[in-house]
Structure formats: structure tokens, C-alpha cells
Amino acid sequence: xxxxxxxxxxxxxxxxxxxxxxxxxxxxxxxxxxxxxxxxxxxxxxxxxxxxxxxxxxxxxxxxxxxxxxxxxxxxxxxxxxxxxxxxxxxxxxxxxxxxxxxxxxxxxxxxxxxxxxxxxxxxxxxxxxxxxxxxxxxxxxxxxxxxxxxxxxxxxxxxxxxxxxxxxxxxxxxxxxxxxxxxxxxxxxxxxxxxxxxxxxxxxxxxxxxxxxxxxxxxxxxxxxxxxxxxxxxxxxxxxxxxxxxxxxxxxxxxxxxxxxxxxxxxxxxxxxxxxxxxxxxxxxxxxxxxxxxxxxxxxxxxxxxxxxxxxxxxxxxxxxxxxxxxxxxxxxxxxxxxxxxxxxxxxxxxxxxxxxxxxxxxxxxxxxxxxxxxxxxxxxxxxxxxxxxxxxxxxxxxxxxxx
Numbered sequence: 001x002x003x004x005x006x007x008x009x010x011x012x013x014x015x016x017x018x019x020x021x022x023x024x025x026x027x028x029x030x031x032x033x034x035x036x037x038x039x040x041x042x043x044x045x046x047x048x049x050x051x052x053x054x055x056x057x058x059x060x061x062x063x064x065x066x067x068x069x070x071x072x073x074x075x076x077x078x079x080x081x082x083x084x085x086x087x088x089x090x091x092x093x094x095x096x097x098x099x100x101x102x103x104x105x106x107x108x109x110x111x112x113x114x115x116x117x118x119x120x121x122x123x124x125x126x127x128x129x130x131x132x133x134x135x136x137x138x139x140x141x142x143x144x145x146x147x148x149x150x151x152x153x154x155x156x157x158x159x160x161x162x163x164x165x166x167x168x169x170x171x172x173x174x175x176x177x178x179x180x181x182x183x184x185x186x187x188x189x190x191x192x193x194x195x196x197x198x199x200x201x202x203x204x205x206x207x208x209x210x211x212x213x214x215x216x217x218x219x220x221x222x223x224x225x226x227x228x229x230x231x232x233x234x235x236x237x238x239x240x241x242x243x244x245x246x247x248x249x250x251x252x253x254x255x256x257x258x259x260x261x262x263x264x265x266x267x268x269x270x271x272x273x274x275x276x277x278x279x280x281x282x283x284x285x286x287x288x289x290x291x292x293x294x295x296x297x298x299x300x301x302x303x304x305x306x307x308x309x310x311x312x313x314x315x316x317x318x319x320x321x322x323x324x325x326x327x328x329x330x331x332x333x334x335x336x337x338x339x340x341x342x343x344x345x346x347x348x349x350x351x352x353x354x355x356x357x358x359x360x361x362x363x364x365x366x367x368x369x370x371x372x373x374x375x376x377x378x379x380x381x382x383x384x385x386x387x388x389x390x391x392x393x394x395x396x397x398x399x400x401x402x403x404x405x
Contacts, residue, residue, distance in 0.1 A: 035090035040233065043083035047226060049076030051219055057133075058147040066133045066148035074122035074130060074150065078159065081166035082111040084196070088170045091192070092177040111166060118159055128155035136208050136216065149216060152209035160206060167200060179266065191232040199225030257330075257351040265290040265306050268346065277353065279322060290349075294318060310334040310347045317354070329355045 053073030060066035089104050121129045131153040135146045171193070178189045198221045205218030251258055257274035259267055267288050270280060278293050291300040297318060300306065320328045331352040 035093050036087060037233070039083060039087040039090040040229070043080065043087055044226070046076045046079040046083050047222060049073065050080065051076075051222075054219070057149075060148055063133050063148060067130070067150075070133055070148070070150035071123050071130060075119040078119040078122060079112075079115045081163050082108075082115040084199075085111050085166045085170050085173075088173040088177075088192075092173065107169065114162055118162065121155060128153045129159065130156075134211075149208050151211075152206065156206070156209065160203075163203070167196070170196060188232055188236045191236075192229060195225040195228035195232070197225075198228065257353075259290075259349040259351070261290055261306075261310070261347045261349055265300065274351070277328070277351065278320070294320065296321070310336075310349065317358075320351075327355075328353055329358045 050073050053069045053076060057066050057069035057073060060069060086108050089108050118129065129152070130150050132151045133148040134151045136149040174189050174193050174196075178186050201221035202218035204214055205216045207214040208216050252272040254271060254273055257277045258271040259274050260269035262268050267280075267285055267290060270278075270285060274280065275282070280288060290306070291297075294300045316332045318330050318332055320330055322328070331354050333350040333352075335348050336346070
């Protein structure tokens with residue numbers, strides 16, 4: 001009861017739309033070589049394989065060819081979760097050093113490995129993932145058309161579990177990036193979260209494969225989610241918010257401590273001198289705020305007024321106490337980096353350790369004070385000696401005069 005490809009115009013419409021959008025979006029993002037754009041192109045390829053294969057499957061006339069295209073479409077479906085998570089990791093790769101940890105690379109590599117295993121099971125493996133195809137009524141669409149649709153096997157629950165786990169990891173990554181991002185980065189993260197939430201409605205496509213009579217409309221939320229993500233990338237370019245690696249090496253060569261501080265006082269990046277000065281680690285840097293380093297200063301405790309206060313600060317001496325018995329005297333210079341006129345993107349804080357200089361100046365002042373007092377005492381002693389000598393001379397003169405008389 002399958003339909004001819006020419007007569008099944010919904011499949012033709014889906015196929016042509018997917019090919020056109022994929023080619024246009026890939027060409028539009030090709031000129032940008034950031035990691036997130038590369039990950040987005042991988043996502044487009046996986047979704048394109050899924051949509052094109054299922055469009056041809058809908059137009060198949062026999063179950064054998066329909067099963068072949070269903071297996072090819074399953075390959076695309078298996079790689080979509082890994083591509084989505086890789087996009088989330090790549091998007092925040094340059095936002096903060098903590099996102100460049102080795103564990104994220106391992107997680108991303110594990111996601112691609114699991115996708116490859118599931119794709120192999122769906123393409124050439126046994127019927128544990130796909131047990132065949134069945135006819136689905138498209139009369140929910142207002143059309144009197146029956147199409148073939150894949151029937152999920154026992155291992156299909158592994159695919160669903162993998163999809164849910166990657167969605168959860170992606171949301172956690174978005175949450176961490178939202179906490180560390182500035183205003184524009186947070187707006188971008190919010191829109192990507194909305195796109196991911198809409199795309200999650202594609203899970204309804206798993207219901208027809210379980211003999212649950214629900215129309216396979218999953219391609220609609222996926223297309224909407226990708227459209228929102230693509231428009232977000234076009235409107236808010238995914239540029240790095242910290243200097244690239246060559247500048248990192250330059251900043252690490254500075255003797256002064258350099259901190260990139262967000263709008264809420266969150267420390268987003270630090271050079272090598274700052275890590276050593278404040279005893280920080282890249283693994284825990286994103287959980288550290290400026291008020292944690294200087295708990296005795298009320299200025300750093302108010303996250304609302306902190307950006308304005310830091311923007312107008314220059315050559316301010318503050319005391320940092322790493323332990324109860326030790327302290328450092330730091331010179332603080334702060335300057336905002338603006339992305340637009342509505343607010344600062346980052347605040348650059350430069351800390352110079354002037355403890356030795358201040359203590360030397362203090363010792364010099366004490367020495368000057370001691371020498372001044374010693375000179376004053378010497379002058380007073382000389383004056384007293386002169387007065388005593390003058391008195392003695394007057395007494396001797398009086399005695400001589402008295403004896404002569």
C-alpha cells in the first residue's frame with residue numbers, strides 16, 4: 001500500500017526543503033572556522049541524512065527498500081546527540097579555561113564512539129535496534145496516504161537512553177556557560193536552550209516505532225530548533241570571549257596577575273601569575289568570584305555595583321591575605337572591555353604585588369624618622385653643650401674679676 005514517489009508530495013517537499021536548507025546553512029557557516037561552526041555543520045549533516053533518508057523511505061513502494069532507507073536514517077539519528085553535545089562543548093571552548101578540561105574531551109569522544117556503535121547496529125547489525133518497518137497511516141495529516149516507518153527493536157531503548165543522557169549533559173553545559181557568560185553570551189545561551197527544548201519534541205517519532213499511533217511529526221520541531229539556532233548564530237556571532245592561545249602565552253609571561261571578571265564578579269579567566277598569586281586552579285576557577293578572594297572588602301561583596309566600581313578604579317592598594325599569618329599588598333588597576341554601549345562584556349583587573357616596595361618605603365620612612373629624631377637630639381645636645389660652656393665661661397670670668405677686685 002505504499003505510494004509512488006511523484007504522488008507522495010509531502011516527501012518531495014521535505015526532501016527538497018532539507019537539501020536546500022542544508023546547502024544554504026553549510027555555505028553560510030563555511031567562512032567561519034570556529035569549532036562551534038564546525039560542530040554545527042556536523043549537526044546539519046546528521047540531520048540531513050536523517051531527513052533525506054526518511055523522506056525517501058516515506059516514498060518507498062516495498063518494505064525492503066523502505067528498510068534500507070530506514071537504516072540509513074537511523075545512522076543520522078544516532079549521530080545527532082553527539083553532534084549536539086559537541087556543539088555545546090565547542091561553543092564554550094574559549095569562554096573559560098575550565099571548559100577546556102580533558103574530561104570534556106573524553107566525554108565528547110565517548111559520545112561519538114557510542115553514536116558510531118549504535119549507527120553500526122542500525123545499519124548492518126542484527127534486528128535488535130531496528131526489527132523492520134511497518135505501515136503508518138498519514139491521515140493525521142489530512143492525506144489518505146500510508147507510508148512505511150521503522151519498527152524499533154529491544155536495543156532501541158539504548159538509543160533513547162543515549163539521547164536523553166546527551167540532552168541532560170548539554171543542558172548542564174548550557175547552565176555552566178550561562179553562569180560565566182556576559183549579557184550577550186547569556187542571551188545566546190538562552191536562545192540555544194529554547195532551540196534544544198523545541199528539538200526535544202522530536203522524541204515523539206519514537207512512539208510510532210513502538211506501535212503507538214502518533215503521527216511522526218518529529219521533523220517539524222527539529223527544523224524549528226535548527227532554524228532558531230542558525231538565526232542565533234547569525235545574529236550573535238560565536239566569537240571567542242577570551243584571547244586566543246598566542247595571547248594566552250603572552251599573558252602568562254606577565255609578572256602581574258590578570259583576571260577577567262564577569263558582570264556578577266565571576267572570574268572567567270586568569271593568567272599564570274594570577275593562578276599562583278591567589279592559589280587558584282583552572283578546574284575550580286569558574287566557581288570562584290572576586291568576593292571570595294577579598295572577603296574583608298565590602299566593595300567586592302555587592303555584585304550589582306561591582307562593575308561600575310571596578311570600571312572607575314585605578315592604582316588602588318588592597319590587602320590580600322592568603323592565610324591568617326601572611327598578607328600581600330596589591331595595586332589594583334581595572335578597565336572595562338565593552339561589546340556594545342549597553343554594558344561591559346568583561347572587566348580586566350590587573351594586580352601588581354607591591355608588598356616589597358611598600359615595606360621598603362615603610363622601612364625608609366622609619367629610617368628617615370629615626371635619623372631626623374637623632375639629628376634633632378644631636379642639635380639639642382649641641383645647643384645644651386654650648387649653653388653650658390657659655391655659662392661656665394661667664395662663671396670663670398666673674399671669678400677672675402672678683403679676684404682682681
